[in-house]
Amino acid sequence: MTTITNTAMRFAVAPMMDWTDRHCRSFHRLLSRHATLYTEMVTAAAIIHGPRERLLGFDDAEHRVVVQLGGSDPEQLAKAAVIAESFGYDEINLNVGCPSDRVQGGNFGACLMLTPELVADCVAAMKAVVKIPVSVKCRLGVDEQDIETALDHLADAVIAAGCDALTVHARKAWLKGLSPKENREIPPLDYERVYRLKQRLGAYPVAINGGIETIEAIKTHLPHVDGVMLGRAAYHNPGLLLEVDPQLFGDEAPFSNGFDALEAFFPYIEKQLAQGVPLHAITRHLLGLFQGRPGARSYRRHLATEGVKRDATLQVLKDALAHVARPIENAA
Secondary structure (H helix, E strand, O other): OOOOHHHHHHHHOOOOOOOOOOHHHHHHHHHHOEEEEEEEEEEEEHHHHOOOHHHHHHOHHHHOEEEEEOOOOOOHHHHHHHHHHHHEEEEEEEOOOOOOOOOOOOOOOHHHHHHHHHHHHHHHHHHHHOOOEEEEEEOOOOOOOOHHHHHHHHHHHHHOOOOEEEEEOOOOOOOOOOOOOOOOOOOOOOOHHHHHHHHHOOOOOOEOOOOOOHHHHHHHHHHOOOEEOHHHHHOOOHHHHHHHHHHHHOOOOOOOOOHHHHHOHHHHHHHHHHOOHHHHHHHHHOOOOOOOOOHHHHHHHHHHHHHOOOOOOOHHHHHHHOOOOOOOOHOO
């Protein structure tokens, strides 16, 4: 039985719908050897009945990579978990945090905070049929729940069912009246509540998520929890990931700058283009790479206008890159 190591817990890029697809993850892996990467949430039903290769396929270079499942039917989740394990994922994560109406309509995501025993049944069903770790990502609570009792109740239930780790988004979710975007911003952050959970659980692995945007902020959390998960900050400013290995793992960064990392990504892009993937499906994940650097706006504009054309090739990205001011040591 595989367990989740402290190194694996230490830093992760969050699962983000429509964003953390295989192209995004392949690029993020170039920027950090040690970050744990997550898929977008995939529903158990889609895996069982849908196009599995499109939903679950990934490149071996992406490891360590976690598949996040959505669902609330233990039998369905067990079937989906077996399929996901067969694809080679390192871990299965159950979504108990997404507050969108569509997800609630399927009776999964954050609304499951209201039924911790059902979540425990889901975890137990998956643990019974796979050898890889099973984890849960949740909120502090939902709606009028008391976050002290709601979070403890969920944590205790899933741990008893065999859950290998918890990642807690340090906000409540409001199931009525707030959009998913508002649910990421309006409910107040309560990091101390996550710290208390970790303190109560002792050696049990707990990671924190929500509103964390810098390496410096990550370092303030790590004395209190086992790991930190970044979402939109890592997506919109992927250059931040070049700091992860040296700052958080004591290892050399894979590349000294975003230019070298992007050029190392060219062979992957060429391979995907040859398989019929449109350029913009990849370059949309690269728009924030040069955030704050002279020429970054022109770089983004060129990709936004030229990269979406049907016949766009790698040359479009090379031409966009030419707009950005290089570091002195890399300037021609």
